[in-house]
Ligand SMILES: Nc1ncnc2c1ncn2[C@@H]1O[C@H](COP(=O)(O)OP(=O)(O)OP(=O)(O)O)[C@@H](O)[C@H]1O
């Protein structure tokens with residue numbers, strides 16, 4: 001690492017699900033070991049009530065699995081640009097906002113990179129989705145401002161941003177002059193696209209595009225479709241006045257199925273609300289289960305069970321969503337048909353956004369020489385088949401699903417100095 005220039009920026013891929021940090025050495029990406037020899041760190045934190053310490057990444061995930069006493073947080077990037085970002089909450093006895101929490105996560109990865117490199121990094125080159133929030137310019141701008149504030153709070157003197165799919169294009173830019181390629185990056189929170197062509201001096205970006213759909217949305221919808229009905233979602237409660245029944249309000253189930261909204265449900269208000277539903281329930285057993293899940297704080301355990309079953313069903317055609325931590329033998333069988341039914345609207349929106357990227361550069365699918373898939377959710381079969389329909393004659397290649405973005409950011413960080 002001695003040949004690292006002193007003013008080098010640190011490349012940072014702050015992902016919804018996974019983060020990574022790196023620099024370039026002689027034009028080649030060098031990713032820092034960020035957790036026990038790993039190049040990526042799950043973007044999760046655990047605030048341990050007993051030790052009053054924050055844990056990060058796999059250690060945070062383990063604390064959740066071990067049912068240590070504390071607060072677990074994941075998918076924080078999805079909160080950027082929303083009002084939740086600036087609400088105060090208590091973590092380990094301190095009143096904080098999500099700006100503080102994300103800044104704390106970024107401080108941790110900055111320090112890990114600095115320890116590994118044995119030098120300090122004052123400047124960051126961060127990835128950002130093309131759109132944090134699709135179809136909402138104000139929220140999108142606010143999310144950018146929020147993330148910038150988090151970097152400055154984490155101790156960086158400055159931060160610049162690059163569209164995540166553009167970073168992946170830089171890392172996969174080995175195409176011939178005049179050839180055109182489309183990066184398709186399907187991550188945890190967003191889907192991002194970059195159309196680029198090979199030039200004599202590297203690559204030329206023709207269009208970027210994106211939509212706010214990622215693997216955490218797949219988890220949410222699978223949970224709503226297959227798990228939340230076991231907790232009372234879609235079932236009937238008695239009307240407050242008069243006779244008859246109506247469907248139970250659904251917001252509590254949506255929040256329970258949404259990674260970043262789960263922690264806010266662990267409150268007396270939510271318990272009171274769920275108890276109120278239970279008292280009016282036609283099928284009380286379902287709402288007993290909802291109360292158990294809220295009281296025992298099983299929200300993230302459900303989300304992980306759904307995510308695991310999603311990945312396994314995608315690979316092996318069927319798997320069960322194992323919920324035996326709630327009740328012995330409780331589980332939901334999943335198969336590829338159910339998976340496709342739940343996710344087909346998302347896949348259509350993603351493939352339409354991919355086609356739109358090409359159209360915005362006044363090109364058609366026949367002009368694209370190859371499609372390069374990156375991001376964990378690009379491994380989902382339904383995404384690939386839906387995109388293949390839009391680009392019937394274009395070869396689809398897979399680059400490194402989890403490190404393509406950080407490779408490109410690391411390379412670009414070197415030339416930003
Ligand atoms: N083998 C797999 N098959 C399908 N999906 C997977 C697989 N492995 C991980 N995923 C999903 O990929 C997502 C994480 O991908 P990735 O690490 O690329 O996202 P990210 O970069 O953190 O998010 P973003 O770029 O959207 O902010 C998760 O939703 C996860 O469930």
Ligand SMILES: [Mg+2]
Pocket residue numbers: 015016164187188375405
């Ligand atoms: Mg990503």
